[in-house]
Amino acid sequence: MTTWNPEEHVHQDIKDLIDRKTPNYTLALFDILHKLKLQRRTGWINNGIENPESISDHMYRMSIMSWILRSNEIDSARCMKISLAHDMAESIVGDITPFDVKIDKHEKHLRELSTIEYLCNELVKPYNPIAADDILAAWHEYEDQTTIEAKYVKDLDKFEMLVQCFEYERMYEGKKDLSQFYGCLNEITTDEVSEWATDLMQERSQYFDSLKE
Numbered sequence: 001m002t003t004w005n006p007e008e009h010v011h012q013d014i015k016d017l018i019d020r021k022t023p024n025y026t027l028a029l030f031d032i033l034h035k036l037k038l039q040r041r042t043g044w045i046n047n048g049i050e051n052p053e054s055i056s057d058h059m060y061r062m063s064i065m066s067w068i069l070r071s072n073e074i075d076s077a078r079c080m081k082i083s084l085a086h087d088m089a090e091s092i093v094g095d096i097t098p099f100d101v102k103i104d105k106h107e108k109h110l111r112e113l114s115t116i117e118y119l120c121n122e123l124v125k126p127y128n129p130i131a132a133d134d135i136l137a138a139w140h141e142y143e144d145q146t147t148i149e150a151k152y153v154k155d156l157d158k159f160e161m162l163v164q165c166f167e168y169e170r171m172y173e174g175k176k177d178l179s180q181f182y183g184c185l186n187e188i189t190t191d192e193v194s195e196w197a198t199d200l201m202q203e204r205s206q207y208f209d210s211l212k213e
C-alpha cells in the first residue's frame, strides 16, 4: 500500500475547479492532462538530450503506429486507445524510468494505479461513466498485459522509444552514446513490430557505417 495520494499532487487552481459548488470536472481533467504536454521524458533528460520530447509526444506517435498496424489478429482502434491511456497517470505521477533508484517498480505501479483510478472515477465518471470505465480498462489491459492488443502496444512503447532514440543519435551526429536504450530490443515479441525494429536497426547500422566513411 502506498502513502502517496494523487490528490495531494494536484495544483490548487485545479482543486478549486473540483471543490466549488458547481464543479467542472472535465476542465480539471484537461488541466491535469496539460502536464503530459509539458513533462519531458526522463530517459532523454538523464542522457543530456536538449529539448527532448514530452510524454504526450510519445503517446501520440504510438497511437499513429497503432493505427497503421496491419495485423489481422488485433483491433487497431483498441491499440490506439491503449496507447493514449497507458502513460496518462504520468500527468500526476511524472515520468519514472525503469532504473529509477528512488521509486521501485511496485511503488510506481501503486502510484499510477491510484492516479488512473482518481482521474477516471473522480473526474471522467461524473461526465461520462462509459468513457471512465473504458479508459480504466485500457490502462489495466496494458499494465496487466491481458490482451493481444496490449502486447502490441507494449512493443510499440519500446519501438517508439527506439525510433526517437535513433532520431536523437542522428541529431547529435553519433556523438552521444544512447546505445543502452537498444537493450529493450529483445523484449519486442510481436512479428509486425519486430519487423519494424529490424528495419530500424538496418537504417541505424547504415547510418553509423556512413559516419566512418
Ligand SMILES: Nc1nc2c(ncn2[C@H]2C[C@H](O)[C@@H](COP(=O)(O)O)O2)c(=O)[nH]1
Binding pocket: 041, 042, 043, 044, 046, 087, 095, 096, 097, 098, 157, 161, 180, 181, 182, 183, 184
Ligand atoms: N535510460 C533509459 N531510459 C529508459 C529505458 N526504457 C525506458 N526508459 C525511459 C523512457 C521514459 O522516460 C521512461 C518511462 O517510459 P514509459 O513509456 O515506460 O513510461 O523510462 C532504457 O532502456 N534506458
Ligand SMILES: [Mn+2]
Binding pocket: 058, 086, 087, 157
Ligand atoms: Mn510509454
